[in-house]
Amino acid sequence: MAEFSMNDFRLDGKVALVTGATDGIGFGMALGLAKAGAKIAFNGRSQEKIDAAVERYKENGVEAKGYVCDVTDEESVKALVKTIEEELGVIDILINNAGIIKRIPMTEMSVEDFRKVVDTDLNAPFICAKAVLPGMIAKGHGKIINICSMMSELGRETVSAYAAAKGGLKMLTRNICAEYGHANIQCNGIGPGYIATKQTAPLREPQADGSRHPFDQFIIAKTPAERWGEVEDLMGPAVFLASDASNFVNGHVLYVDGGILAYIGKQP
Numbered sequence: 001m002a003e004f005s006m007n008d009f010r011l012d013g014k015v016a017l018v019t020g021a022t023d024g025i026g027f028g029m030a031l032g033l034a035k036a037g038a039k040i041a042f043n044g045r046s047q048e049k050i051d052a053a054v055e056r057y058k059e060n061g062v063e064a065k066g067y068v069c070d071v072t073d074e075e076s077v078k079a080l081v082k083t084i085e086e087e088l089g090v091i092d093i094l095i096n097n098a099g100i101i102k103r104i105p106m107t108e109m110s111v112e113d114f115r116k117v118v119d120t121d122l123n124a125p126f127i128c129a130k131a132v133l134p135g136m137i138a139k140g141h142g143k144i145i146n147i148c149s150m151m152s153e154l155g156r157e158t159v160s161a162y163a164a165a166k167g168g169l170k171m172l173t174r175n176i177c178a179e180y181g182h183a184n185i186q187c188n189g190i191g192p193g194y195i196a197t198k199q200t201a202p203l204r205e206p207q208a209d210g211s212r213h214p215f216d217q218f219i220i221a222k223t224p225a226e227r228w229g230e231v232e233d234l235m236g237p238a239v240f241l242a243s244d245a246s247n248f249v250n251g252h253v254l255y256v257d258g259g260i261l262a263y264i265g266k267q268p
């Protein structure tokens with residue numbers, strides 16, 4: 001029997017691409033992977049944000065390589081993967097993190113807006129996974145982590161496109177596992193609960209009288225941990241799913257939600 005070692009959690013020498021890691025959850029997970037030894041490549045849509053992020057990585061002791069690339073554009077993603085292979089090496093770990101949300105009641109939502117969300121949150125993870133898989137197959141191993149959501153399991157008012165995309169991403173995760181598990185590729189999801197980032201800032205905005213936003217109060221009441229998650233809460237789970245310690249974990253979505261999915265919520 002192979003011996004277990006804490007080194008199985010290390011990522012020394014591994015090349016990781018974290019999409020949309022100029023800020024928020026992606027930035028936090030990329031820092032986590034770097035602390036475990038991985039070389040970090042990340043992308044975003046503007047040079048300005050990339051430059052600012054590279055500086056923030058440096059302040060945290062990480063030499064990350066940032067690239068301008070819109071993940072919805074297949075040619076741009078193919079070029080990104082080629083450049084990373086030349087500059088850092090073949091990608092061992094892909095985290096499909098880039099994502100957007102539009103909170104619009106379904107009957108008022110344009111088809112264009114619906115498509116834009118699905119394009120970023122579902123089609124782009126397909127494009128990125130498709131681009132890295134050949135290199136991973138040739139190398140004999142690979143880790144793909146798709147950032148899912150509470151909305152991979154639950155619905156709520158105004159987020160039809162996001163829920164459709166994140167539910168689809170859960171199934172894309174299982175399908176990549178089913179199709180490429182034989183090639184020693186593990187594809188898992190992380191389903192963050194409600195995490196304090198730019199994306200959820202409007203849901204935490206204090207009211208004019210200084211009181212907490214009703215949605216903020218609702219999330220505290222719905223989360224057994226009684227708090228919003230922080231990006232740091234995603235670091236350990238990301239390292240685990242990127243490492244050899246999870247080599248027989250495949251097609252799974254790890255919910256990192258302070259217990260939301262286990263709880264019916266507090267009586268008002």
Ligand code: NAP
Binds near residue numbers: 026050096150
């Ligand atoms: P965020 O702070 O808004 O960050 C999203 C990132 O995605 C940005 O850094 C943005 O980079 C990038 N991005 C968006 N569209 C892109 C595109 N077309 N190409 C390249 N990059 C793109 O949001 P977050 O809260 O950290 O969310 C990160 C991921 O976690 C998303 O998939 C989100 O759905 C998911 N999630 C969030 C929560 C939460 O509570 N916050 C919970 C569950 C799941 P640029 O602006 O630099 O392009």
Ligand code: GCO
Binds near residue numbers: 101150151193
């Ligand atoms: C919303 C939120 C969520 C979170 C997250 C939950 O409007 O309900 O933005 O969708 O961002 O994905 O896990």
